Amino acid sequence: MAKRHTSGQRARASTTGHQHDHGKSRCLGILRQLSAYIDDELAGDICREIRRHLGACPNCEVFVASLRQTVSLCRHSPVPSLSTVDRALMRQKILKAAQIR
Amino acid sequence: MTPSQTGKAFDKLYRDHVDLIYRFAHRLCGEPEAAKDLVQDTFLNAYRGFERFRGDAQISTWLYTIASRACLRMRRKRKGAPDRELSLEEFIPTSDGEFHLQIPIDGLSPEEALQNKELRRALDAAIDQLPKKYKMVLVLRDMEGLSAKEVGTIMGLNERAVKSRLHRARLFVRRQLSAQGLGQAEPDHEHALLG
Numbered sequence: 091m092a093k094r095h096t097s098g099q100r101a102r103a104s105t106t107g108h109q110h111d112h113g114k115s116r117c118l119g120i121l122r123q124l125s126a127y128i129d130d131e132l133a134g135d136i137c138r139e140i141r142r143h144l145g146a147c148p149n150c151e152v153f154v155a156s157l158r159q160t161v162s163l164c165r166h167s168p169v170p171s172l173s174t175v176d177r178a179l180m181r182q183k184i185l186k187a188a189q190i191r
Numbered sequence: 192m193t194p195s196q197t198g199k200a201f202d203k204l205y206r207d208h209v210d211l212i213y214r215f216a217h218r219l220c221g222e223p224e225a226a227k228d229l230v231q232d233t234f235l236n237a238y239r240g241f242e243r244f245r246g247d248a249q250i251s252t253w254l255y256t257i258a259s260r261a262c263l264r265m266r267r268k269r270k271g272a273p274d275r276e277l278s279l280e281e282f283i284p285t286s287d288g289e290f291h292l293q294i295p296i297d298g299l300s301p302e303e304a305l306q307n308k309e310l311r312r313a314l315d316a317a318i319d320q321l322p323k324k325y326k327m328v329l330v331l332r333d334m335e336g337l338s339a340k341e342v343g344t345i346m347g348l349n350e351r352a353v354k355s356r357l358h359r360a361r362l363f364v365r366r367q368l369s370a371q372g373l374g375q376a377e378p379d380h381e382h383a384l385l386g
Contacts, residue, residue, distance in 0.1 A: 125358035166301035
């Protein structure tokens with residue numbers, strides 16, 4: 091499991107400028123697969139490889155955390171509901187339009 | 192089917208699915224009046240096509256499909272945002288700072304975070320700015336909770352295309368949310384923002 095970083099650790103990594111000890115192309119390869127990773131659609135060995143990378147790369151770890159949060163906000167986004175009056179009015183309009191045809 | 196049977200069947204269809212389709216329509220249109228227009232258009236088309244529904248898909252999938260097509264027609268008429276392609280390359284960070292764009296919901300549940308009006312408005316705006324073919328995938332998959340296969344059936348896409356659009360849509364929304372300054376707040380400011 092990837093090591094979790096606190097906000098403070100992330101801030102320090104950001105301000106000190108994290109030095110990659112791996113090629114940036116490795117990060118780009120990971121970023122391309124992050125939605126599939128978040129959705130648990132990848133094979134076990136690929137997931138383990140990504141978790142290993144995230145544990146060693148604060149940049150990618152913060153990126154995946156913010157992408158997860160984005161998805162989570164979308165999933166919980168509230169939406170107004172219809173009133174009983176609106177439901178009845180729309181039904182009337184639909185039936186009227188269907189008969190005009 | 193006699194007219195009376197059609198009427199009864201339609202009433203049940205409407206009663207069982209109007210809230211679902213309104214929620215979907217509201218998420219696509221972003222405002223109540225356009226959402227109501229889309230709901231009416233959807234159920235009118237469903238009424239007219241009721242006898243042609245073969246039952247080889249779930250009825251909700253059939254209604255989502257009608258609503259998606261109606262939405263695309265409405266948007267063409269209203270000349271909405273141009274439907275540009277989102278390239279994966281445009282979301283690849285070029286600096287440590289871009290990796291570190293953050294959404295300030297640490298320690299809060301999504302429901303708690305969304306109590307914050309500024310964050311909610313930013314999220315709605317980010318989704319609204321998505322080109323429509325990406326928005327539709329994000330809404331169906333991440334907001335309506337459909338599987339990639341169901342989204343593919345509704346939009347006439349294979350699963351690979353659905354997943355590719357979804358990934359780009361999520362990256363777009365993440366970047367838009369962060370770009371509004373919500374993601375760059377200092378810790379004290381974050382607490383004030385979310386308080």
